Amino acid sequence: MALPGCVDGLTRGSIGAAYRGTNSMKLIIAIIKPFKLDDVRDALTANGIQGMTVAEVKGYGRQKGHKEIYRGAEYAVNFLPKIRVDVAVDDNRVDKVVEVIANAAKTGQIGDGKIFVTGIEGAVRIRTGETDSDAL
């Protein structure tokens, strides 16, 4: 997927550089219990993470769903509300950040969630045009 051509010629040159494997960034996707969001945000902030993206999502894992009862009618609710936190970091910080999130989000009960780590091909800060690690 090509990024829009309009970023070409910005201060740090073509975004194309990001595609040649010269960067090493990771996207950490954490699916956590909604009530743990504040703990996770505080822990990340305390460890120097300056930004994150949060979304309300629904899903289930081994926990499965739960039952809801309305005037005696039982419905199995398979998808439970969760919070998804996306954090982009440099490679060298991945282990630390994953540990911070895991510690902050853990209750020890079923349904605590999961953390996924995946590569990032490139990044741009829209306001300045900075790219890759500088844009994080």
Add this chain to the structure above:
Amino acid sequence: MTTTRALLSIALLVLGATPALAEAAPTIDTGDTAWMIAATGLVLMMTIPGLALFYCGMVRKKNVLATMAQSLLCTMLCSVLWVVCGYSLAFNGDGALIGNLDKVMLRGIGMDAIAPATKIPEILFMAYQMTFAIITVALVAGSVADRMRFSAFVWFAALWMLVVYVPIAHWVWGGGWVTPDAASMKPGILDFAGGTVVHLNAGIAGLVAAYVIGQRHGYGSENFSPYDLSLAVIGTGLLWVGWFGFNGGSALAANSRAAFALVATHLAASMGALTWMVLEWWTRGKPSVLGMISGAVAGLGTITPASGFVLPWHGLVIGLLAGAICFWACTKLKQKVGYDDSLDVFGVHGIGGATGTFLCGVFAVAAIGETAGLLEGNPGQLLYQFYGIVAVAAWSGIATVILLKLIELMVPLRVSKQSEIEGLDVTQHGEALQ
């Protein structure tokens, strides 16, 4: 009404009034009138937005606006029809089964017209009764929510009000065959504010309509969990407060009886909600909000016929029984029998209305409503309550079936399966919540 009429005749006898005096026109009481204007507003508030919110919060997101549209439609359409001929047919004339057409288009209701046996303007009595007709039709809509075609519902609301509500209001309140009349020693059913006319009537019609129209697509297998119970809680609050006008206003005067009815009403609502909550907590493990509001409405519907005939503490007993019996009807009876009464119009209003009408015959206190019940040594009243219940249920059930079958000849009663899955908001009204 009957009480006032009886008191009036007794007073006239005691005074040994001359014919000229006896015919002296009663005057309008400003206190009574002020209260009844307020009560009229309270009862209208019960339908819009009270019932609209109560119902729409319990359906799925795709049917929220369509459910509110039914309450709105009833308000608009029934108001017009009530003025055109509904009021005259229900409350004018002494026919056993139906009134007459003398007051069509409010003909003859002038500035000085006073409602019979009251001290309020007749135009106000007409408006107050109009709000009862509106909410009764709107209540029925809950049983067929999620699947009835709007055009069919328009026909249904108009015809049902004229063919079912109006005659029954005449029988029970308007001087018809079961209206009691102390002056002529004519016994009849005690129904203070509409246990039979409003709640049993709507409940039976709802049950019948749920059978005729059939179960919702996916009933019993798909998740029908409510869109937003917080809306239903707001709606319940408006219904609860509005009910002070519904039952308190049925005294048709600003007096102690209105205040006694108001207190009994409030206690029954509280007790009904507590009972439902406790039963659910006990049998299901959690006290749900839907359970609390269902119990409150059950208590309110059940105390309605008795509210102006019993003592406040009777409201506690009636509320307790209402919570227990309606809980059983909504959670056990409905599943056992298998009808899909979407919002439990029968389970709450039908069962509650019948229960309350019966209990009114048990607890009635002569010092409050002139008529004694079983506990004061008048078991015969139970019989009158019973035949009132049977008569109203029979007419409501039979006439509703016939009306629905007639309407079906003109327009399908329910939407297509595809429209039902897509949702009534988009398919019936071209709008949707985003």
